[in-house]
Amino acid sequence: MILQSLVKYYEILAEDENSDIPRLGYSRTGVSYALNISKDGELLGVIPLKVPGENGKKMVPQRMIVPEQEKKSVGIKSNFLCENSSYILGTDNNGKPERTRNCFEAFKELHNKILKNVECAEAKSLLNFINKWDIDNAASHVELKDYLEDIYTGANIVFRLDGGGYIHQNKTILKAWEEYKNNSEGSKRMQCLDSGEYANVARLHPNIKGVRGAQSVGAAIVSFNDRAYESYGREKEQGLNSPVSEYAAFAYTTVLNNMLSDNAHKQYLGDTTVVFWAESPKRYYQDFASMFIDPDEFKDGDNSKFERDKGAAAEVKLIFEKISNGAARGDYLSGFDKNVKFYILGLAPNAARLSIRFFIMDSFGGFIEKIARHYEDLCMEKQFQDEQDLFSLWRLLNETVSPKSNDKAASPILSGAVLRAILTGSPYPAALFNSVMVRIRAEHSINHYKAAIIKAYLLRNSNKYKEVLTVSLNEQSNNRAYVLGRLFAVLEKAQQDASDGQLKATIKDRYFTSACATPASVFPILLRLSQHHISKAEYGKANDIKVSRILDMLDIEQNPIPAHLSLEQQGVFVLGYYHQKNALYKKNN
Structure with a gap:
């Protein structure tokens, strides 16, 4: 039920022309730098891509849609067009030069395989860069020396053609990537637990990132990597123990990562990260729920630390005033579609996996009514005037x-x-x-x-x-x-x-x-x-x-x-x- 709800929400967002949710074969990830290269593959410079964080102080990687990122553990497996310095430059500070060399060779092999027949300037310039790059002298390159310390922290890097755009956004190259993905072999066809249809099963599901306390590289909701967790006859077959199609695995992880990357629409409760969504592409419902769950957003008057839908903010403020004044609960349900399905999911870290603390389904009207009742029950005469009538x-x-x-x-x-x-x-x-x-x-x-x-x-x-x-x-x-x-x-x-x-x-x-x-x-x-x-x-x-x-x-x-x-x-x-x-x-x- 959880995966089905997430897949359905992904499809709602994918059909919305105002949504920037990645489609199948792509993912949204943080990118710190772009390498500016010439048509001959020469490194001309490094372009910082970090942007100010929500507090306006710390610089954070810019979120970009790139070809789907591979799930990695200890093995060597290269991503396409977006990687860290071990794969792109063949240099790092991990103290394992042989492994770093193998990472670069994996990156080189993948890109030569996908781009060898692609006729465009961006593809040719990238292959020129890869095939000419000297990893033995990478760390001493004059254009890298000012950025290496931060690059070595695992920063993601993309490419840009001098005088042109980002190479990972080139339509001809992306078409080659999609053909490569569609022709990849090795997937087994089984009945998907999400859709009930026979489809290629995802052996490994993409990682979920953004859960407080979980590993920085992400953690899994569905994962079988030990004999104790395997089904009979499914030894060492990972995802075949609970078959989920490649499409469903991509859809639920993509939309969940999208929500977890949005600090304006998630809450923390102890060690639990809480996300919520309605079966609607409108941001109104998430804005409404965020403010309704956390009245502290109104403690400084109308100034919320996040940009909110004005209609949702006005409606929440009106409801809070009604609760404080003892209005009947039925008067609260006015400015929204109360029949829209609403979901709340609580995730907690558990080593390399995630625990489901709770999953609650309700109509949006039911959700509002229950939280309104909670605030009514809490309503108490204040000791001091500066105390809040309603608190989080x-x-x-x-x-x-x-x-x-x-x-x-x-x-x-x-x-x-x-x-x-x-x-x-x-x-x-x-x-x-x-x-x-x-x-x-x-x-x-x-x-x-x-x-x-x-x-x-x-x-x-x-x-x-x-x-x-x-x-x-x-x-x-x-x-x-x-x-x-x-x-x-x-x-x-x-x-x-x-x-x-x-x-x-x-x-x-x-x-x-x-x-x-x-x-x-x-x-x-x-x-x-x-x-x-x-x-x-x-x-x-x-x-x-x-x-x-x-x-x-x-x-x-x-x-x-x-x-x-x-x-x-x-x-x-x-x-x-x-x-x-x-x-x-x-x-x-």
Whole structure:
């Protein structure tokens, strides 16, 4: 299903006249330099092709469509018209001169084979260069000396005819390349698992590049290179263990590499790289999803770090405003085709292979509705005005990590489970709630984000506490855990008022964890202390009235201050404390 969806998306893009997706036999790769050669094959100069990266500082290889790149491991196999210095120049700094010489000979043999009968100036000049090039003196060539250090890092190189264009773009040469590809032998015909048709099977699938943490040369989704992974009777036959046609292998890897090279439309979640697409050539859907998944794009007003479709940006901003204002969820689905199929794929590195963390299919409308529900569940009164009303999944997961930890990344397993819950509308994983409660007990701090996570978790996972799972304080609720949380906030305020702001630590720093888990052991002490604080404060009577009103909400016959609270009840206690503290702060202002 994953490969079929990717192949279908490739075909949608291939039919779109505005798309620059490579066709069969070609691939898009980063190119750093072009060798400018004369008609006689003389090297006239080196043309740098790197362009500024997205941050505008680091220079990165320019993405170009070139003849399909071969999948390499330890063997020697040359690409056509685009290669590194080992193959094109016969020089590198790998310390293996014999292997480097063999690489150049492989490059020379391939190009002589394909171009020997091609009648055009570009083909003849390239063959002149290859057949005349002196690899023994390559490193000392006057035109290369200023670029060798960077070229030796594995930079891809193409050719340009002096006074003309890039040789890899010449139509006559490309026609010869396509004939060579079509006449290549050695493929076995089998039934393709993607299309169901009999076709030539790809023994090796092209590498997938751009997954965070994976090997720089790329990694494979489909790969069999060990006896433990092979099927009976398919020893050493690689891709024949799960036959995928050469066309399907090219299509799914090409479109996946295309998406992974586009930083504007992929997200990172722990060790997982997330890509998403709709069955449409319009960029609108990917722009919409990117901004909707990551509200941080709007934290600096309307300035996104990526260029976005203006219609999509306006629609997302409108939806966020509706969520913040409590609009009905059905009002969100307006400016797009909600029936378009939408896919989300999570990839994680696993040595030379890639792991599929998750693959989720839905309509685009369903996707928007489920994420909108997630933001609704998280909606919580802010502590400070500069906090965001809606925050990203990455910000949410940061609350599960200790600020003192050297590794600031959230658990990849938890990250995947949370995203899956969001995208399917299922309950959040218990590990999310447990991790946040652990951080609260350790840090004695409840911020806007932690309170929002607790509210969202309890809304989806429990039906017992809905009356207190509100955006702000519910003064009418007599839920025991919630009332005790409110009481603790008022007792803390009474202590602060009595000290005129001179306290280095409050009762929260010493008693909060115990009050939350075992209230019967702590609250009698706190209530006795409060009388001292109330009598000492200038406006202690106001706090005394608040304490009395909150105590009146506890049913004296129903064990008002229990010995223990369950973990979920502790979450409700935290919400009561957070809501009451915010209310006290607002009234003081």
